[in-house]
Each structure stands twice: as C-alpha cells, then as structure tokens.
Amino acid sequence: AQSVTQPDIHITVSEGASLELRCNYSYGATPYLFWYVQSPGQGLQLLLKYFSGDTLVQGIKGFEAEFKRSQSSFNLRKPSVHWSDAAEYFCAVPTGANNLFFGTGTRLTVIP
Amino acid sequence: DTEVTQTPKHLVMGMTNKKSLKCEQHMGHRAMYWYKQKAKKPPELMFVYSYEKLSINESVPSRFSPECPNSSLLNLHLHALQPEDSALYLCASSQTRPGTEAFFGQGTRLTVV
Numbered sequence: 001a002q003s004v005t006q007p008d009i010h011i012t013v014s015e016g017a018s019l020e021l022r023c024n025y026s027y028g029a030t031p032y033l034f035w036y037v038q039s040p041g042q043g044l045q046l047l048l049k050y051f052s053g054d055t056l057v058q059g060i061k062g063f064e065a066e067f068k069r070s071q072s073s074f075n076l077r078k079p080s081v082h083w084s085d086a087a088e089y090f091c092a093v094p095t096g097a098n099n100l101f102f103g104t105g106t107r108l109t110v111i112p
Numbered sequence: 113d114t115e116v117t118q119t120p121k122h123l124v125m126g127m128t129n130k131k132s133l134k135c136e137q138h139m140g141h142r143a144m145y146w147y148k149q150k151a152k153k154p155p156e157l158m159f160v161y162s163y164e165k166l167s168i169n170e171s172v173p174s175r176f177s178p179e180c181p182n183s184s185l186l187n188l189h190l191h192a193l194q195p196e197d198s199a200l201y202l203c204a205s206s207q208t209r210p211g212t213e214a215f216f217g218q219g220t221r222l223t224v225v
Contacts, residue, residue, distance in 0.1 A: 032211035043116075043202055043216040044155070051211050090154055098143055098206045099168060100214060102154035 002027040002093045004074075006103035013081050014111050021076040021106050023091030033074045034092045034100070035065055044090065050074060061085070086110045118203050118217035126225055127193060133220045135186040135203030144186040145214065146178060147202040155202055161186060162208055193224045 003026045013019050025031050032051055036044040048059025055067040065076045074091060091103040116137045125131050135144065143162050147155035160168035161180040169178075175197075177189040186203055200221055204214040 034213060036216075041200070041219075041221065043118075043218040044204075045216070046213050049213050094211060096160075096168065098208070098210065098212055098214060099145055099157050099160050100155075101157075105154050 001101075002031055002095050003101055004033070004091045004093050004103040006089075006091055006106050008106045009104070010107045010109065012109040012111060015083050016080050019076075019078045019081045019085070019108070021089050021091075021108070023074045023076065023103060024072050025074060025091075025093055026072065027093065030069070032094050033065075033067065035059065035063070035074075035076050036090045036092060036102075037061075038088045038090065038105075040087075047076070047089075081108075081110055083110045083112065116203055116205055116215050116217035118201075118220050120220060121218065122221045122223075124223045124225060125190065125193065127195070129193075130189070130191045132190065133188040133201055133203075133222075135188075135205075135217055136184055137205040137215070138184055139205060139215065140183075141205035141207055141215070142183060143206045143208045144180060145204040145206075146186070146188055147204065149200040149202055149219070151199075159188075190222075193222075195224050198222055198224045 005024045034049045035047040038044045047063045050067045088105045090105045092100040095101045119134045146158040149155040158172045159178045164180045179187040200219045202219045203217040206214040
C-alpha cells in the first residue's frame with residue numbers, strides 16, 4: 001500500500017534561512033504526492049502537488065518540492081523562511097481513490 | 113469558491129448527548145471525507161462518500177454516524193461519545209478523478225466531558 005514517512009518530527013530554523021523538509025514515499029509506480037500545511041488549531045492547506053512530468057513543482061507561499069524517484073523522496077524546500085511559516089507540515093499520498101494517507105508531520109519553528 | 117465550511121468551530125458535549133457536525137462545499141465535488149485528528153498526530157480517515165454514497169468506513173465505532181443528504185452537505189452525527197473521542201474533526205472534499213487534491217475545512221474542535 002502507498003505510504004509516506006517524514007523522518008523529522010521537529011525542525012527549527014532562523015528567519016531568512018533556507019528550509020528543507022523530508023518526505024519519503026513507498027509505492028511501486030509513480031505516485032501522486034502532496035504537501036499540506038496546518039497552522040495550530042486550523043485545517044489543512046495545500047501547498048503543492050506532484051502528479052507526473054516536471055519533477056520540480058512550484059507551490060504557494062514560495063515553496064517548492066522536488067520528486068526524486070531514485071531516492072523515493074519528495075522533499076519540500078523554501079529558500080528564505082518567514083516567521084509566518086511556523087506550522088505543521090504534512091506530506092500525503094492518496095490511497096484507494098483520493099482519500100489521503102498522511103505522514104506523521106514535521107513541526108517547524110522559526111526563530112527571529 | 114474553494115471553501116469547505118464546517119460548523120460549529122468548537123463543541124463541548126457530555127457522554128449522553130447527541131450532536132451533529134456539519135460540512136458544506138460548493139465546488140461541485142462529488143467526494144467528501146471525514147478525518148479525525150488527535151493532538152500532535154496526522155489526520156486519520158474515518159469515512160468517504162462518493163456521489164452521496166458511503167464508500168469507505170474505516171472501522172469507525174457506531175457512535176459516529178455519517179450522512180450525506182446531498183452533493184454539497186456532509187454531516188457527522190455523534191451519540192454516546194467517550195472522552196477519548198475528543199479531537200479535531202476535519203471535513204474535506206475533492207473531485208472523484210484520481211490524484212486530485214482535497215480541500216479541507218477549518219475543523220470542529222470537539223471536547224467530550
């Protein structure tokens with residue numbers, strides 16, 4: 001079955017520094033992959049998605065992600081983090097139809 | 113309109129109460145979902161409706177009863193809940209075409225006392 005793992009539970013970065021959040025997927029064929037962000041007590045907002053084609057995907061809020069089949073990874077990146085990026089980030093893969101299996105999440109703390 | 117609206121935002125209920133959570137979307141999506149999210153955990157799928165028919169029930173206890181009265185509305189009826197059912201309940205919707213993204217509501221924070 002499709003699944004994703006996020007190895008980092010918590011990451012702290014300084015404002016203005018670059019960011020990379022890791023996501024590894026387990027699936028034989030090329031998967032659909034998503035990154036969602038969740039602010040405390042809020043719902044989830046889609047940052048970006050990968051279906052096929054170009055392996056570098058651009059999303060909202062200045063985020064991008066790169067699909068690497070050889071490494072089974074779909075890491076999220078941002079060149080310069082803002083304090084408002086502090087949140088929980090989830091990588092997800094559809095199972096069955098479009099219901100999602102979420103990774104365990106990475107909590108991002110941004111320090112001034 | 114890319115919004116999924118959930119009401120209420122917060123709900124406190126006793127273990128003998130009956131309450132309902134509501135979810136509405138006007139994006140023409142024919143798949144709707146209920147997820148449960150405990151603190152510091154990822155969302156977990158509870159139910160999936162496709163074309164107003166229940167297609168997936170992830171072995172959820174019968175004290176949770178979903179309902180999809182039409183293509184825009186999704187309800188979750190709650191009865192005789194336990195304190196461990198306290199969580200954030202998230203509604204989502206999507207097109208039925210594989211690989212399309214799900215849009216989430218802001219959730220209902222449920223506390224069972």
